[in-house]
Amino acid sequence: MSIKKHIPNTLTSCSLLSGCIATVMAFNGQYWWVVIFVIIAAIFDFSDGFAARLLKAYSPMGKELDSLSDMVSFGVAPSVMIFHFLNENVAAISRNSLVQEYLPYIAFLIAIFSALRLAKFNVDERQSDSFIGLNTPANALFWVSFCCALSGQDRFPSVMDIQPYISGGLVYIVIGAVIVFSTLLTAELPMFSLKVKSWGFKGNELRYFLALFMVAMLIFFGILGIAAGILLYIALSILDNRNKKLDSAA
Template identity: 65%
Template sequence: MKRHIPNVFTSFNLFSGCIATVMAFQGEYTWVVVWVVIAAFFDFCDGFSARLLKAYSPMGKELDSLADMVSFGVAPSMIVFHFLSANVIRISQNPVITEYLPYIAFLLAVFSALRLAKFNIDTRQSESFIGLNTPANAMFWISFCYGLVHEAPMITPVLVYTVLAAILVFSSLMVSEIPMFSLKVKHIKFKGNEYRYFLVIFMVGLVAYIGILGIAGGILLYIALSIITSRNQSA
């Protein structure tokens, strides 16, 4: 019975991702954030329970990737697509551009799939990540789009261009060879977890100060700290 517990959590992750996708279709940015965060919680629970119960299985590995593809690939892509569909007119009146440019958002889904497939066959990523993991990518996009819609004074052409450029950057990061530390902790001691504790404290403080957009700021810090850590280790 216990071997099925991680798969139950994974199924809840998938269910939450499906709801987040529907919310994105409807332009409910707040609910997209809520349901992707819930999906991330279940994603953590499935991995934690699998390690705790030693309930690993090939089926569980495949199911986890499929769930992550929906929750952290399709759902964030949909909210970016919705944002661009509503705001691309700020950079062009050309009907071809306004009709088709928003579809660039689905590069995030494509590269999420490539990232997940690569992770499943890459034996180097047992303790840390190589390239940006899909939950972190998803957290950036749901909080960034939420912040632009609900917390930015106004959406300018510069912001729309920033989103378009960020799609290309984050898509590349997911399949890059940049080492990125995992947030999984083996112990609660400060030594060895300095970057993790700093990141958590910074993100909590930023969210408290500027709201949900602070999550996106925390993800940017996570990427920066990972690059710094990898350079220090290779030096």
């Protein structure tokens, strides 16, 4: 087999390595580096599929390796980060020792539902050009940017200087969001793919609008802009799905 056939799996392995490093950074509470390595993992994750299509190097092994890599980079790494964040801040909502010890483990719902989402994706033939449910990279990018911004470790230059304040209400929001996003991972909700097949504006209107919005949010709000962009992505997918249903019913 020529060396080019190994390129997609090598890129996938680089994504997995980035996810492993992100997980270590999350255990150490170095949230900014978690964001960096999850973004690197996402870039490699995009590149392996692009390389496989370009080189016509598809393989059953590559498909399975991609899911295993995604599980670590976009399932385990953000879960550990959420766990660390809750473990550091759960005292804001309770002084009970049992609550403080065990409540942070709710973070691993993200890992569980990411695994369910990836297993479902591998056997669901409806998801070749779009997604059913929130994809794991988008979910991971939301969480790592959100927790990084809340922790005050954001190093991205921005117009607004946001000083985070961890309140009990904010901790409850994080816990509630864990449950909501876990549900979104396996929900029967059609969501448009973020992968661009052509660079033309027609057919990519939502993608370009989302990209411009995220850039604007990054400029004004720093790393929190990524989380805002993911929320917009979910909202646009819901609206797009609603419009398609109305068009088909007309």
